[in-house]
Amino acid sequence: MRSIWRTLDRALARDIGLVCLADCLVGVSYGAIAVGSGFPVWAPMVMSLLVFAGASQFMFVGIVAAGGNPFAAVLAGLLVNTRHLPFGFAIGDVFGKRWGARLAGSHLMSDETVAFALAQDEVRRRRAAYWACGLGIFVCWNAGVLVGAFAGSAISDTDVFGLDAAFPAVLLALVLPSLRDKAARLPVLLGVLAALVATPFLPAGLPVLLALVGVLAGAAAREPKPQPAPEPEPQEAC
Template identity: 40%
Template sequence: MALSLLMFTGGSQFAFVGIIANGLGAAPAAIAASSMLGIRNGLYALELTHLLGVRGARRVAAAHLTIDESTAVAVAQREERTSRLGFWLTGLTVFVLWNLTTLAGALIGNLIGDPRTYGLDAAACAAFTALLWPRLRSRDAVAIAVLGAVVAVVLSPTMPPGIPVVAAAAACLLAWRSPKAARP
């Protein structure tokens, strides 16, 4: 519950829990992986700063509610008023429902049995693939995604849990930041 209340970004939570489940020794990798996934929310916040025009405590609340869904609804509106309303309604609704379902899972989750028997371990991978797929519109984007996958697959058998994810993210970031002329 604390993680859902304090780290309100699903991808970061899934990455953190998935890595930390392998032991507390993986905590640095879990923190790094979840932070890298959370960086996109900071980029969203840059876009929303002027649109929302919030200050003080409302700015802290807006930062906490800046997620994929609230940003998408806010930027899809044509008028500033409806953008702000859409941001707050979406952010608050997702936050409340996310935390209520987390509570429900904590209270009755054991009744469904072992999630591994249902193949749910692939759900996080499928979710990340669904987030990535629409962004693969250029050859550069595809090349960077393939680079990340190769790095993660190659390192997985020999590295501690979480390190392949961090290394793959670092490789992707370096490839993305490198000058266009340096790319094959």
């Protein structure tokens, strides 16, 4: 654990701290929404500890609060979290080879932790950024949910405070630096376009999955084109 904090420089630690603070505010929003929607105080806290997936937790609460089937809400949450499959392939080197570390790292996986890890050039810094961000968000998220759950009756209308905008604002701030790379702009634009077109027609959460077409387009664009075989040099006659 000490090696993780020694690897982080001041700027990276500051950025991780700001993201943790923003996620704490989103956790307050989630706890307040859950309790204000009729869930008992303990429900959002248990979900945050065992599930630890903000988008899926918000979706579950929203579907059940609207009268939907809890099993359908669970299935929708699992569908939203399928994006973690490509995440795992992209950052598998940060977990090491021990199964305990892999299980813990998988539980701490989120959009923010993956973004911070992929932004680092060295494996050592990738590992430090991932674990520092993951542990920090886990603590801050659950602390925020605890506060929001007990204060749900007071701040049940999160639109008044704008807390529901903190999560997308954090993700936007993480993505913007990547747009300096021309190769990254096409996947981002295609993903945004697919999500915007699908939003009026599909349930919440599914348009985000459709945005993965941008990833496929980016992977196809980065595939090296086959080079023509070099022509054999003419051999001199003996």
